[in-house]
Amino acid sequence: xxxxxxxxxxxxxxxxxxxxxxxxxxxxxxxxxxxxxxxxxxxxxxxxxxxxxxxxxxxxxxxxxxxxxxxxxxxxxxxxxxxxxxxxxxxxxxxxxxxxxxxxxxxxxxxxxxxxxxxxxxxxxxxxxxxxxxxxxxxxxxxxxxxxxxxxxxxxxxxxxxxxxxxxxxxxxxxxxxxxxxxxx
Amino acid sequence: xxxxxxxxxxxxxxxxxxxxxxxxxxxxxxxxxxxxxxxxxxxxxxxxxxxxxxxxxxxxxxxxxxxxxxxxxxxxxxxxxxxxxxxxxxxxxxxxxxxxxxxxxxxxxxxxxxxxxxxxxxxxxxxxxxxxxxxxxxxxxxxxxxxxxxxxxxxxxxxxxxxxxxxxxxxxxxxxxxxxxxxxxxxxxxxxxxxxxxxxxxxxxxxxxxxxxxxxxxxxxxxxxxxxxxxxxxxxxxxxxxxxxxxxxxxxxxxxxxxxxxxxxxxxxxxxxxxxxxxxxxxxxxxxxxxxxxxxxxxxxxxxxxxxxxxxxxxxxxxxxxxxxxxxxxxxxxxxxxxxxxxxxxxxxxxxxxxxxxxx
Numbered sequence: 001x002x003x004x005x006x007x008x009x010x011x012x013x014x015x016x017x018x019x020x021x022x023x024x025x026x027x028x029x030x031x032x033x034x035x036x037x038x039x040x041x042x043x044x045x046x047x048x049x050x051x052x053x054x055x056x057x058x059x060x061x062x063x064x065x066x067x068x069x070x071x072x073x074x075x076x077x078x079x080x081x082x083x084x085x086x087x088x089x090x091x092x093x094x095x096x097x098x099x100x101x102x103x104x105x106x107x108x109x110x111x112x113x114x115x116x117x118x119x120x121x122x123x124x125x126x127x128x129x130x131x132x133x134x135x136x137x138x139x140x141x142x143x144x145x146x147x148x149x150x151x152x153x154x155x156x157x158x159x160x161x162x163x164x165x166x167x168x169x170x171x172x173x174x175x176x177x178x179x180x181x182x183x184x185x
Numbered sequence: 186x187x188x189x190x191x192x193x194x195x196x197x198x199x200x201x202x203x204x205x206x207x208x209x210x211x212x213x214x215x216x217x218x219x220x221x222x223x224x225x226x227x228x229x230x231x232x233x234x235x236x237x238x239x240x241x242x243x244x245x246x247x248x249x250x251x252x253x254x255x256x257x258x259x260x261x262x263x264x265x266x267x268x269x270x271x272x273x274x275x276x277x278x279x280x281x282x283x284x285x286x287x288x289x290x291x292x293x294x295x296x297x298x299x300x301x302x303x304x305x306x307x308x309x310x311x312x313x314x315x316x317x318x319x320x321x322x323x324x325x326x327x328x329x330x331x332x333x334x335x336x337x338x339x340x341x342x343x344x345x346x347x348x349x350x351x352x353x354x355x356x357x358x359x360x361x362x363x364x365x366x367x368x369x370x371x372x373x374x375x376x377x378x379x380x381x382x383x384x385x386x387x388x389x390x391x392x393x394x395x396x397x398x399x400x401x402x403x404x405x406x407x408x409x410x411x412x413x414x415x416x417x418x419x420x421x422x423x424x425x426x427x428x429x430x431x432x433x434x435x436x437x438x439x440x441x442x443x444x445x446x447x448x449x450x451x452x453x454x455x456x457x458x459x460x461x462x463x464x465x466x467x468x469x470x471x472x473x474x475x476x477x478x479x480x481x482x483x484x485x486x487x488x489x490x491x492x493x494x495x496x497x498x499x500x501x502x503x504x505x506x507x508x509x510x511x512x513x514x515x516x517x518x519x520x521x522x523x524x525x526x527x528x529x530x531x532x533x534x535x536x537x538x539x540x541x542x543x544x545x
Contacts, residue, residue, distance in 0.1 A: 020362075027191040027364040034191075036362040059328070061455020063361050064529045 001057050003142050004065045008050035008082050009074025009095070014129030018072070019051035021133055021152055022143065026055045029147040035063035048077050055142055070140065072132060074115075076101050093135055093178075095128065111139055111181040118173050124163070127170035134174025139182045145175055189364040194354065195220035197329050197365050198288060199228065201336040202260050204370035206379055207286070208234035209252035209259040211245035215267040216300040217356035218290035222262070233373075242267045246274035246287075253283040256386030258340055258379065262288035264356070265306055266297050268314070275349055276315025282417070284343035286336070287314075287321075288352040290359040293526060301527020302356030304447060307504035310353050311476040318414075320421040322346070322428055323476035325353040327450040329363040331473070337368055342428075344379065346420060353475060355499070357448045357529060424477045431479035432471040435461070439468030441539045442486065444509055445497040446472045449530050453497045456535040465543050475505070483512045493518035493542035497535045501525040518542055 005022070009015045019036050026034035037052040052064045067087040073079040074095040086092055088107040097116025113135045119128035130152065137145050149171055157164045192200070199221050202210070210229060212222040222238060229236040235252070239245030242263055249261040263271055268289045278285045291306045293299035310323050322342050326332040335352060343350040371379075380386070408416075432450075435457055436442060443460075445453040450471040460467035470482045483494075494517060496506035503521045510519055520542055522534040 023362060024191050027189060034364065036191075037357065038360060060363075060451075061458075062452045062529075062532045063357070063363075066531045066533070 002060070003055050003070065003140065004068040005053040005055075005070045005072065005136075006050060006065075006068045006082050006085055007053065007072040007074075008048055008078030009072075010077075011047065011049040013049075013074045014126065015049045015074065016051055017156070018129045018133050019053045021148065021155065022053050022055065022136070024155060025143050025148045025151040029151060030143065032057060032143075033060050035060045037063045048075070048081060050078065050082070070136070072136065073099055074128075074132065075099060079103075091139065093132060093139070095132065097128075109181075109185065111135060111178065113174060113177050115174065119170060122166055122169055122173070124166055127163075127166055130167050130170035131174035134171040134176075135178035135181075136174075137171075138175035138178025138180075140178075141182075145171075189366050191362055192329065192365050193220055193362050194329050194332055194359045195290070196224045197333050197367075198262075198336045198352070198354070198359075199224035200367060201333045202286065202340070203228050203232055203234070204368055205258065205337045205340040206371045206376040207258045207260050207340065208232065208376065209249065209257045210235070211237040211239050211248035211252070211261055212263065213239050213242045213245045213267065215242075215264045217292060217302070217359050218262050218264045218288070218354075220359070221288065221290075242270035243273060246271035247277075249285050249287075250274045250278050250281070250283060253278065253285045254281070254387050256380045256383035256388065258284070258286075258344070258376070260286040260288070262290065262352075264290045265292045265294050265303070268306065268309070272315040275321075276317050276319060278349040279315070279319035279321065279417075280317060280413075282347045283349070284340075284347050285349045286339045286343055286352060287349055288336075288354055291353070291355040299527045300356070302358075302360075302448065302499065302529065303525060303527070304355055304449065304499040304505070305525065306353070307446075307475065307498065307500060308507075310351055311478070311508070314351065319417065320424070320476060321349050321351045322424065323351045323353050323474060325447040325450075325473065325475050326358060327447060327454075327471065329358065329361070329365050332358060333365050333367060335473070344383075348420070351476075353447065355448050421477075425480075428474060429477055429479045429481060430473040431482045432469065432473060433482055433485075434469040434471070435466075436468035436470065436486065438466050439486075440466045440490065440492050441542050442468050442470055442491065442494045443497065443535055443539060444470040444472075444483075444494055445530075445535075446475050446505060449497045449499060452530055452532050453495075453535055456532050456539070459532070459536055460539050463540075463545075465539060465545065467539055475508075478508050478512070480512045483509065486517075488516040491517045492544075493520055495520050495522055495535055495538045495542065497522040497530055497538075499524050499528075499530050
């Protein structure tokens with residue numbers, strides 16, 4: 001089984017870290033195949049940053065797809081650009097704290113995560129990406145939650161071990177939202 | 186083999202080069218391959234190697250040329266328009282028959298082009314990477330594991346033939362990340378032993394009977410220009426039997442063949458399964474070396490039953506497809522699935538072209 005993700009947001013929202021966290025977890029803790037492709041270009045400050053992740057049981061063919069199984073939109077410009085890039089039956093994860101654009105297609109699911117507010121409540125706005133990763137994992141079960149957390153401790157905790165507890169709390173809050181959305185589907 | 190490591194293409198190539206005994210790298214910044222010089226800048230001092238950022242592409246490629254003349258495993262890399270600037274020295278390397286590994290992480294073109302991935306340099310890479318009609322073995326990986334394996338192979342082949350070798354990458358395989366297993370590094374002794382086999386290298390007198398000096402191409406009085414061209418031409422001809430390398434996937438019963446190289450090769454390969462699931466018998470031919478071109482892969486096809494070939498590449502107009510047409514020579518229909526300007530070739534374009542050839 002192959003599952004593709006497009007993750008997009010403002011530069012600085014932790015988009016690349018989200019993609020890399022999923023990718024490193026897949027590579028280092030599972031037998032799955034994985035590719036990660038960051039968009040790079042003459043991006044301006046305030047512009048969108050995005051990356052493509054494909055996690056699969058078989059070798060990955062196309063590391064970048066025009067129709068992804070999952071789109072993660074952290075802001076309005078990303079939502080506007082990528083909401084039609086979800087394959088029919090796919091899911092959009094929305095950072096509903098700031099995203100105002102609604103998806104009116106009936107063939108896709110939308111999981112709204114008030115990630116900005118949750119991160120603010122937890123005391124560090126930077127962990128909004130961990131909230132979103134939690135929601136993705138809770139909903140898709142593409143990787144074992146414990147493995148993702150351990151990888152977060154290993155990669156993010158290497159420089160800032162004091163942030164491990166808040167990263168974990170953020171992940172778990174998101175995970176609960178993702179899991180509930182999955183069950184309510 | 187070691188454990189799998191999640192690495193960026195540029196860094197996987199640079200690390201493999203170091204492990205293969207590369208001890209000299211000269212480059213000049215250009216997107217999308219800046220991670221190559223950045224990696225070497227950090228890594229070379231750890232192994233007693235040399236990293237130089239030259240003042241230009243011309244300078245840095247000539248430095249790589251000079252280091253190879255001294256017998257050191259040497260490398261330079263750039264992207265598209267930067268490779269054009271390096272082509273002067275590449276031609277000199279071929280003229281002097283010096284082993285240098287050159288990597289091109291292709292971006293858009295012509296001219297300065299977009300910084301996004303492309304495959305617009307196929308013709309330049311395979312037909313004329315500089316003046317004088319020389320040839321290089323041109324290796325083009327589809328996956329990062331293949332990029333690792335081919336980087337190692339490129340150093341071996343460069344030394345084997347004493348000739349520059351081109352690693353034809355693209356901005357996509359350079360910047361994407363994928364798990365790789367790296368080869369074990371050559372020891373300092375092994376690196377020194379390889380250098381010691383190059384008895385022709387310009388190493389100065391060092392107590393020996395004479396100064397050893399490398400002559401530039403056309404300046405060596407011991408061989409005429411024509412003798413040199415005949416000698417090299419013979420080597421290029423031999424490659425057509427000894428160095429052809431390609432992947433042949435589900436072609437036995439195929440009614441339609443998808444063919445592509447590099448990043449497009451893996452995308453085309455994944456289209457085979459999609460078409461097979463629809464009942465269209467698709468197969469794949471993926472050159473791993475684009476020079477010498479694997480004529481035999483296409484010659485083996487059963488043209489009586491074949492409905493056509495789809496050539497997929499990130500180049501407009503098509504370049505790779507021209508080589509396919511030259512082999513096929515009108516024996517079957519040829520369609521193309523093309524993209525450029527930084528748009529990665531979408532699998533659906535290949536699938537649709539194949540369906541059309543099959544009348545579906």
